[in-house]
Each structure stands twice: as structure tokens, then as C-alpha cells.
Amino acid sequence: MFDTIILLTNAVVRPIFTAVLCAHNPRLVVLPAATLADLNSPGRDILTRARLIAWTSSVIVPANVLDQLGYGAYNFHPGPPAYPGWAPAHFAFYQRATEFGATVHVMTERVDEGPIVGVEMFSIPPDACVASLEGMAYARLCHLFWTLAKSLATRGEPLAQLPLRWSGTKNTRRDYAKICKIPLEMPRDELDRHVEMFGEPDFGIAPIVPPHGAELRAAPGAV
Numbered sequence: 001m002f003d004t005i006i007l008l009t010n011a012v013v014r015p016i017f018t019a020v021l022c023a024h025n026p027r028l029v030v031l032p033a034a035t036l037a038d039l040n041s042p043g044r045d046i047l048t049r050a051r052l053i054a055w056t057s058s059v060i061v062p063a064n065v066l067d068q069l070g071y072g073a074y075n076f077h078p079g080p081p082a083y084p085g086w087a088p089a090h091f092a093f094y095q096r097a098t099e100f101g102a103t104v105h106v107m108t109e110r111v112d113e114g115p116i117v118g119v120e121m122f123s124i125p126p127d128a129c130v131a132s133l134e135g136m137a138y139a140r141l142c143h144l145f146w147t148l149a150k151s152l153a154t155r156g157e158p159l160a161q162l163p164l165r166w167s168g169t170k171n172t173r174r175d176y177a178k179i180c181k182i183p184l185e186m187p188r189d190e191l192d193r194h195v196e197m198f199g200e201p202d203f204g205i206a207p208i209v210p211p212h213g214a215e216l217r218a219a220p221g222a223v
Contacts, residue, residue: 002071002156004046008033009055017055017145024153039065053152054107056141063109071156073107075114076145078137080121084112085170089134092124094179100124100133102140104148105166106158112170117159118144 005021007014007030018030031050033039036059042050052061052073066073079088080101092100104118120140124133151159169175 001049002051003027004029004031004050005153006031006033006039006042006050006052007055008039008052008057008059008061010034010057013055017053017149020146020149021153024150028153033059035059036062044068051152052107055145056138060111061107066107066109072158074117074148074152074159075105075107075112076141077103077105077112078134078141079103081116081119081164081166082168083171084166084168085175086172087176088171089130089137090176091171093128093130093133098124100137102137102144104141104144104159106161113166115161116164116166117161118148119162119164120144 005028007017007021009017011034014032018032021030022028031042031046034057039052039059039061047065047068048070050069051071052065052069054061054073054075056076056078061073077084077088079092080099081103082097083092083100089100099121101119101121103116105112105116106114108114120143122136122140128136148159
């Protein structure tokens with residue numbers, strides 16, 4: 001019988017989302033998780049009664065955990081189906097996308113490939129930056145959580161799948177680091193754009209100029 005949700009997310013949003021889920025189902029047990037070790041802690045008897053919800057987590061849930069979950073696993077991804085994988089807002093901005101969004105999908109062994117159950121899209125404003133684009137995506141992701149929370153907390157049945165597919169390249173941390181390598185002959189306007197997009201130390205990777213490896217970072221307050 002479905003009675004447990006494992007909530008894989010950060011400590012900031014966890015109590016808020018826990019309260020929302022429990023408001024819909026007061027008998028629900030919500031187990032916090034932040035690491036792979038946390039996912040391996042519940043025994044099989046708990047996993048067979050549980051559903052996993054991952055919210056913008058970088059933890060890759062292994063197949064042996066997914067296979068034991070009795071009521072599925074859903075991931076809230078801060079990007080649209082066209083931008084699976086790592087740092088979707090950065091890559092969308094880099095590619096001068098005109099549209100962005102947020103996606104909820106069934107978790108499978110292969111990251112960001114499972115059936116899609118929720119999407120919200122929006123046009124990217126002309127004055128957007130990476131930080132504002134991420135903020136807009138997270139706002140849509142919050143709305144998707146609020147919309148789906150009742151079903152996730154009360155229904156053992158899987159969420160209805162949408163007739164949508166993932167598209168585009170699934171970017172990785174390695175792809176991000178590759179873009180951060182600045183060729184010496186890069187034009188000044190393109191260099192400024194790279195620093196604007198990748199100059200914040202969000203992932204511990206900053207633009208570098210080979211062969212010397214000098215790092216370029218956006219100055220505080222820079223436009």
C-alpha cells in the first residue's frame with residue numbers, strides 16, 4: 001500500500017514541499033533524502049510502499065533503487081524537454097534560445113529520458129540573463145509541483161503521460177567545461193558573452209584561456 005514519499009531535494013525547499021504533500025495526505029510519511037547514501041538507507045519493505053520525488057537534484061538515482069520503488073519516481077527538471085541534462089539555462093542562453101521552461105518526468109535509469117508528465121513553457125525576455133532565466137524556470141517548476149502535489153500524495157496510480165518527447169542534446173558537466181575553454185582568437189563581444197554566462201562559480205567551473213589556464217570570472221555587479 002502506498003504510504004511513503006522519499007523527497008530528494010535540498011534543505012531549503014524540503015520542509016515546504018513536505019508540508020504541502022502532508023496537507024493533501026496527513027497519513028503520508030515523507031522521508032528526506034539529499035545523497036545517494038540516503039536513497040540506499042530505506043529497506044526494501046519501505047521502498048515497495050514508496051514513491052520518489054526528486055526536485056532539481058544532481059543525484060543520479062541508480063537502477064536498483066528505481067526498480068524497488070513500488071509507486072514510481074518523478075523528477076522536477078529546471079529546463080524544457082529540449083534541454084535535458086546539465087545546466088539547461090546556461091546552454092539555452094548560450095544557444096540564444098527564444099523559449100524555455102520546466103519539465104516533470106518519470107525517472108528511468110538513463111537521466112532525463114523518462115516519459116514526460118508535466119511541462120510549462122515561456123518566452124525568454126530580451127533582457128534575460130542566466131540567473132533570471134533560472135529563476136523563471138524555478139517559478140514554473142514550483143507551479144508544477146503545486147499542481148501535481150495532490151496526485152503525488154494521494155494516488156498510487158502513475159501520473160498521466162503527455163504526448164511529448166525529449167529532444168536536443170543531453171548536456172553534461174564535461175560539455176559545460178568544454179564551452180568554458182576560451183580560444184585566444186575569440187572576438188571581444190563573444191568573450192564578454194562567455195564570461196556573462198559562465199563567469200559565476202555556480203558549478204565550480206569558470207571560463208579559462210588556454211594554454212595558460214587563466215580563469216575569467218564575472219565581476220560582482222557587472223552587467
